[in-house]
Amino acid sequence: MLDRMWEMLKGRRNPIDEARGDCLTMLMTGKEMFNLVTKALEMDIDMKVREKVAAMDRTINAQQQEVRKKVFEHLALSRSRDLLQGLQLMIIVVDLERIGDYGKNTAELVDMLPDQLSFHEYEDRYRRVQEGTLQLFDLTRDALKDSDEEKAREVLNRYDVISKLCDGTLKQVMTDETSGDCVEKWKLGLVLLLRYMKRASAHCKNIASAVINPFHRIGYRA
DSSP states (O other): OHHHHHHHHTTSOOHHHHHHHHHHHHHHHHHHHHHHHHHTTTSOOOTTHHHHHHHHHHHHHHHHHHHHHHHHHHHHHSOGGGHHHHHHHHHHHHHHHHHHHHHHHHHHHHHHSOTTOOOGGGHHHHHHHHHHHHHHHHHHHHHHHHTOHHHHHHHHHHHHHHHHHHHHHHHHHHTOGGGTTOOOHHHHHHHHHHHHHHHHHHHHHHHHHHHHSOGGGTTSOO
């Protein structure tokens, strides 16, 4: 600990910059988790997908702790102008950790579903949500990396599209009279997958909001 503090005092390292880099890495790990588990529905991927994703989730958890440590170290010795940035990172790292959790939940669900699962008339909607969610990870990364307010607002707008598409599909599935009182397995899988992807997208939205919102409004609309 003292060695790390001494390096900071001598100006050889900037924990805030390192923490920001860690957050970007966490975001891309979260994207890879969702990319891996959703592809498992359409092709023959390594049967140990669940174990791989669980390992990724553990990596994200460890990175969350590292970000907190780096921010704390920096704030302990830095000037007040760095306070806001440090606090912002402390907030968004929670969203990043939650993305990992939803990625793990998705892997657990995919592991229970039959191979080559078809979503029938909802296949196009599922594809739109899946692709939109993966694109949102990249856009969020660019917004956070460059503090790009325009891209951050695009994240919020795209999240609205994903959210409405998920909610509309859920409503249609639940009100489909042809299912009677029993929901088919593929429909249950669809609903859960859409909910997990919607929540991951919502956390991307929260992260992007840190670029454009004052501190007390992070996670909310500007």
